[in-house]
Amino acid sequence: MPKHIFGRSTKGQLPTAVSGDGCYIIDASGKRYLDGSGGAAVSCLGHSNARVRAALHDQLDRLAFAHTGFFTSDAAEALADRLVAEAPEGIERVYLVSGGSEAVEAAIKLARQYFMEIGQPKRHRVIARRQSYHGNTLGALATGGNEWRRAQFAPLLVETSHIAPCYEYRDRAEGEGQEAYGRRVADELEDEIQRLGPETVMAFVAEPVVGATAGAVPAVPGYLKRIREICDRHGVLLILDEVMCGMGRTGYLFACLEDGVAPDMITIAKGLGAGYQPIGALMVSGAIYGAVAGGSGFFQHGHTYMGHAMAAAAANAVLSEIEERGLLARVRTQGDKLDQALRGALGQHPHVGDIRGRGLFRGVELVADREAKATFDPARKIHAKIKAEAFAAGLICYPMGGTIDGVHGDHLLLAPPFIIEDAQIDELVTKLSGAIDRAIA
Numbered sequence: 001m002p003k004h005i006f007g008r009s010t011k012g013q014l015p016t017a018v019s020g021d022g023c024y025i026i027d028a029s030g031k032r033y034l035d036g037s038g039g040a041a042v043s044c045l046g047h048s049n050a051r052v053r054a055a056l057h058d059q060l061d062r063l064a065f066a067h068t069g070f071f072t073s074d075a076a077e078a079l080a081d082r083l084v085a086e087a088p089e090g091i092e093r094v095y096l097v098s099g100g101s102e103a104v105e106a107a108i109k110l111a112r113q114y115f116m117e118i119g120q121p122k123r124h125r126v127i128a129r130r131q132s133y134h135g136n137t138l139g140a141l142a143t144g145g146n147e148w149r150r151a152q153f154a155p156l157l158v159e160t161s162h163i164a165p166c167y168e169y170r171d172r173a174e175g176e177g178q179e180a181y182g183r184r185v186a187d188e189l190e191d192e193i194q195r196l197g198p199e200t201v202m203a204f205v206a207e208p209v210v211g212a213t214a215g216a217v218p219a220v221p222g223y224l225k226r227i228r229e230i231c232d233r234h235g236v237l238l239i240l241d242e243v244m245c246g247m248g249r250t251g252y253l254f255a256c257l258e259d260g261v262a263p264d265m266i267t268i269a270k271g272l273g274a275g276y277q278p279i280g281a282l283m284v285s286g287a288i289y290g291a292v293a294g295g296s297g298f299f300q301h302g303h304t305y306m307g308h309a310m311a312a313a314a315a316n317a318v319l320s321e322i323e324e325r326g327l328l329a330r331v332r333t334q335g336d337k338l339d340q341a342l343r344g345a346l347g348q349h350p351h352v353g354d355i356r357g358r359g360l361f362r363g364v365e366l367v368a369d370r371e372a373k374a375t376f377d378p379a380r381k382i383h384a385k386i387k388a389e390a391f392a393a394g395l396i397c398y399p400m401g402g403t404i405d406g407v408h409g410d411h412l413l414l415a416p417p418f419i420i421e422d423a424q425i426d427e428l429v430t431k432l433s434g435a436i437d438r439a440i441a
C-alpha cells in the first residue's frame, strides 16, 4: 500500500497525476481529465502556464528562501503592492501566508488583537453563516458553519454563532423581491448581534459567493451592503473570505467589488498561486494596521513560510497573466457561455433544481423532486456518485453533500481554468450531463 496519506480518504488508491496540458490533467496511464473545477477553484490558468513556470525558474535561480524575520523580497513586496492597488477601498496592507486556512486563522487572530489594542477586550465573538467553509485549522474550523465538519471537534476554540446564509433558491419567499429578501436575511445579523451583546462581537465572516459548502451561491444584490451597514452600526469588523471566489473567479479580481462593498479584511488563496505554489494572503484596512502599528507594533502571529519568495513570484506571474491576457473579461464571457450551456443541457432536467453562480464559478444543485425541491436521501451520496461517473469519463468536478444543513442536499461546483475554450465548455457539459444521468439512474 502507498505510504502517502491523502487527506480525504483511506479507501482505495487514486490515479497518479503525472502531467498537465492547459485545462487537462494526465494520469500515469495517459488518460486525460478535463479540469472542470480547477481542482477546488485553484487552477485558474490551467496546468502548463509558461509565464508562471518561467517566473518560478527565475526566482529559484536567484534565491528560494530567506526567513521573513530577517529579510523581505522583491517578489513579496511587488505582490503586496499589486494586490493593494486592485483591492476594495480602504484595504492597505497584506500579510502573506501559505493557504486559505492560514489566512482565515490570521484574520481571526488579528481581529482579536485589534480590539485588545484599541481597548475593547470584551469583543471576542465571531458570527458567520450556517452555509460556509472557512478552513480546517482550529480557528477557521470554528468559524465555518458546516455542522458535520465541526461536530467531532467540539467544543471549538473560537466562540462562533451562525446565522442564515443568503440562499435565494431555497429561502426567498414567493413574491418577495430580491432586494427585500437580501435585507431580510441580512437583518438576521442585527438580531444575532443584539442577542450576543454588541460589545462582545468582534467580527462577521462570510464568503461573498459561497463555494465548497453550497455550490457557488452568490449574495443577492444589496445583501452585503446591508451587512456592511449593520457591522458599522455596531463596530463589528467585516471579514470577507474570498479564498475560493476571489482572484478573478467571478470576473472581478475581488468578488466583493461587484457587490460594491469594502470589508475590513479579505482573505485570499487558491487562485492567487493558481496551483503552482501554495500561497494565501490576509489583506487588511489601514485602520486595523494602524491600530497595531501604533499600539504594540507587532502582530502576534507568524509562520515559517509566510511571504515565501517562490510563492510570491508565482502569484506575481498569475496577476500578470490575468491582467495582460484580459482574463477577467474572458471569465465573464466564458462564464456566461458555461451558464448558458448548463441551462441548455440541464435547465429542464428532472433532478437539477438550480444552476447558479458568477463568472467561471458555477453550481448545480441536484434534487430528487424539482417541484418540491426535495433532496435525495443523503445515504445515496448522489454528489459522490456523480463525481465518480464524471471522473471515469475524464471530467473533474467538485462535489459536496450537506448543501442545506450539513446533511441534506447535493451539489456540484464547477470552476474551470479561465483559459477554457468553447469546445471544452461543451465537453464539460456533455460529460457532466451523462454523469448525472448515470449516477441517478
Ligand code: PMP
Residues within 6 Å of the ligand: 040, 099, 100, 101, 102, 104, 133, 134, 135, 136, 207, 211, 212, 241, 242, 243, 244, 245, 269, 270
Ligand atoms: N475559505 C474558503 C472559502 C475555502 O473555500 C477554503 C478551501 N476550500 C478555505 C478557506 C481553506 O483554504 P485551504 O484549504 O487553502 O486551507
